[in-house]
Amino acid sequence: MLITDSELAVGAAAAGADVVRSMFGESLRRFGKDGDDFATEADLEAERVIIETLRAARPGDAVVGEESGRSGGSTGRTWLVDPLCGTLNYAVRNMLVAVNVALRDGGDVAVAASADPFANEIFWTDGDGAYVRTGSGDERLEPSAASRLVDFNLDPPFPNAPGFRAVDLLGDPRFVERFRPRVVSTTLAVAWVAAGRRAAYVTDGHLRDSVHFAAGIALCRAAGCVVTGIHGQPLHTGAGGLLVAADEETHAELLAINSVEGRRTDL
Template identity: 65%
Template structure:
């Protein structure tokens, strides 16, 4: 879905900004970085802050009249119909302990988006209509598939939909073990992997994910690639939806929803 305020080259802006942030993240990797406490066990590092500043500078250079919402700095710039959502380092805990499973997310609300992997060099992106991956100067169309049977799950507490649903409960569901194999990446990079066929699906709980700086870019790429994306209740992603189920195809989505609904209705795992 392309916003009425989108421009043909917004994807280029998203890609450039995500790459700029990824360069910072990669360049600071392995350093002993201070933890900036954000409460409730969450934290940022100087890499998060510097990457966000670099991303915003890149967006500002190309789109000075647009608004920006960053995870670390909040809403910045003019009040505008066009707003960019920035998560400069998704997977901060992974990054802080030397695990190279992180993503840099940049999305124009309801428009172009890019998810950069700082360590593989891949940039997964959409212009709002199609989805591609850029790697080593070449672009390839994303082709989601459930062939891997790997399903990524966000198992982090809290569990806002408990006791009706907890992502962790899927692990004990006999049908899950029959059809899928779990993985835990702990970053929304997994959404880009669903779009590219590296994962069959991704499941997480939570609220207001559609306009989240963490999820907006990954959701946009998945949708443009043709994935099936809903909340854990099966409803379209929106302000009132809960959680996220992004699947490579309708069959995979249907299987996961049958397990989730079974838990929510009191079924046994």
């Protein structure tokens, strides 16, 4: 029986999560990348297992892995693989990480999975609905802004600075009156917006076909979140970036704060 794309994404993310969980706490070799960035043996092994899983089921599809780059491809479909989002967290024995797998079919990314290796949760979407899978089955995701928690990505690069800097939002009195900031330094927090555990998520950057963000964005869209660029523009246009909110009110409030709305120099 042919496995569906969404079940394949879930299975691949689960396989990667098994590796990440099994290697946690070990003294792992690091491999330097650009700047201060690095990968560990766990990143490489998780990516290898994920790609093997995808290749076994969809041998004609292309795969873009964070560590291995692009390979294969004759179908017009591309799997985007982030085997360990939160490598620095993981390297210092912090369990806030994610394993992300997403499928771009043509111009759209709809099928995706984002696994939390340590909570044993897999957030996934088939493009129509968004769910979390645990040992007790699947539960539909329901965004909510009730927590008032807004997560930020404060890692460089910051292509829109000084016109937009997420850190400026943190110090704005209007933000402090309405919200509370969080920085978990993994795109698991994007999935948490879809799940109602965060009110919003903000990051700068150019994110089209990003192995880090594709899964979370697909989850949020399927769950009914408001998903735009940092200035409220259509995603992947203008200044880029990402502002995803649980509802229209939260999205509008964040846009109205000067750090986001007041510097719309690109529109």
